[in-house]
Amino acid sequence: MNVSPTLLGSFSRLRLALLASLLVVLQGCGIIYKTTGDVLINYGRAEMVPYLLMDDDVAMGCATGEALTPLLLSFEAVGSNPDRLAPLVYTVAATCTEALALEQELRYSRALKDGRVAEAQDARTMQKRYLRVTAQRYHKAYQRTTAQYGEADNGQCPRLRTDFDELVWLVGQIAGVQAVLNDGASDASLGIPRDIAAKVERGAACVDNEKWWGVPNGTRAALWSILPMFAPEGADPWREMDRSVRMGFEQGVRLPSALFAIAAHSVGDEQRVRRAVREFAKNDQHIDQNYAMLDALAEFLITGVSDRLWTEATGKRTPFGGLGTFWDDQRSSQPAFDIDDLL
């Protein structure tokens, strides 16, 4: 077949034009993507996070974290910076697998109680799989926090300009401790650096304790109770945690109380665990609605501790509506008044 040179010439010109327009379109996409990313990230920071924090639905928080994290973080590839949002979404995403791990832990306890060894071993395996993913998510939350703000060292704190920065920092610190603990519980399979605990002990001091419901000192004191070598000389971790717990109750975010219960459970102090769970349940009147999600997360954590105790003792978790009670509480059918007076 003969093709005229003129036709060939116009074809190659057309091809060049096509290539050029494709390039422009692709570049345009880049610009549009980055703009979309910036808008989404700013929107997330200004609107979505405050909205989500007002919701006490932990399952919704978890689903949001799992669904939105890849979307938000993918904008990094086109030049947007999601570092301030990432610790929050990774942390709520971690609660999903943490809940699954807890279910397996309870299954393990039940199986053990009934002497079903194979099922108990299977539940442990599943628990470790979920804990590993949980540790990974918390660790990413912590890494993103340090990528954005750096680390606290020798009394030097990072510059936290806004309340949002302080909140992200604080969440990132707690995520750091959680990463180490969850990694440990999954046979240290990720090998997350253990010095995060010490770094968080310093980092938590970088935000105002009273402003953040006693969580900063509560976190530090919880670490002192588990690792006394980090405590300043003469410090009394339980008294310090008690102060934080009161502060949390007064301000309507009961996270310090959950931290107290977790620390007491970790060192095997069941009396303190019980006291913390009872007080937590009693102080549910004045929840700060702007931070309902954080209080709900605290409830999720402390219910987990209560469920572990209940299941080990009875094979069943905390009865519905029964948070703050224990299986061996004295229940008397005898009224406190003298029946003879009525007769």
Place this chain on the structure above:
Amino acid sequence: MRISRFLSVAVAALALGFTSQASANTQLRLCVFDIIGSSGDIFNLMRDYRTAALGEGVDFRMRAFTDENIAYEELTGGQCDVAAITGIRGRQLNSYTGSLDSIGAIPNYDALRMVVQVLSSENPRITPNLRHGPYEVIGIAPMGAAYLFVKDQSINNVNALAGKSIAVMEYDVAQGRMASRVGMSPVMSDITNFSGRFNNHSVDICFAPMAAYSALELYRGMGPDGGIVDYTLGQLTMQLIARHDKLPEGFAAWSRKYMFENLYDRAQAVVDNAYNDVSDDRWIRVSEDDTLRYDEMMREARIDLTEQGVYSKEMMSLLRNIRCRLDSSRGECSENLE
């Protein structure tokens, strides 16, 4: 026919009766020392031990202790039937396995694995040594080799140690004596304060397993000029020590086998993880000549401490034989002093 069927049913019923009696659970209390309590690596390992033990008819109630002394006292006081504590702490209950943590006696992890394999073999010449008085050692896991962490890399040979201060564990006599022997001033410490003393520079040197490097931030005490002396001073082990009379028949043997076959390598993997945190330039390499000198010093110290009754003679002999099995070129292999 009918009679024989009746008999077989009766025999089966009897057999079932015996079986259910044999699998009836013995309830025991397991006290676990873990520096961070129920969230720690040892406690985590022991959870799996507990699960497997149930299959052997032993139902453990577990409790975490962050203070090793209390776990030890609960065992000796009878509140715990089995305790997971360090070999050094358990030395008073069984000097044979307590001597595993002796200075310089197990130079690497291959040797440690071989030792624990031997101890878990149920060999009739070994097993009687695992029992002493009311106590029996029913499992051993690695907790990591111990090294010297120094704040100045010029402390690269033993002469440079003289005059330096070192934090030593107050309950391990051997550490203090060894330190004094090379001219160091030992500062009696415990697990809660040794790292603080090193990190705030009130001592020049500390002695710790690699896990402490990251968890206790020993790199802060080392500063930019410090390092870790690449010479294994000893192996720390976790030992399960039981009150023998509480254990059902055969459980001790099962426990040692299970610990070695199922948990040993997992514990070693946790130990290995800790090395990833250390960059190459942090290691202070020891020359071959110095290594030989230190080996000899350690051997002399062990011989002394064995004569003083701190270490067990039988264990020293086993460890020497294992060292020589793995490396017959060692100088000590030609003369039998341990």
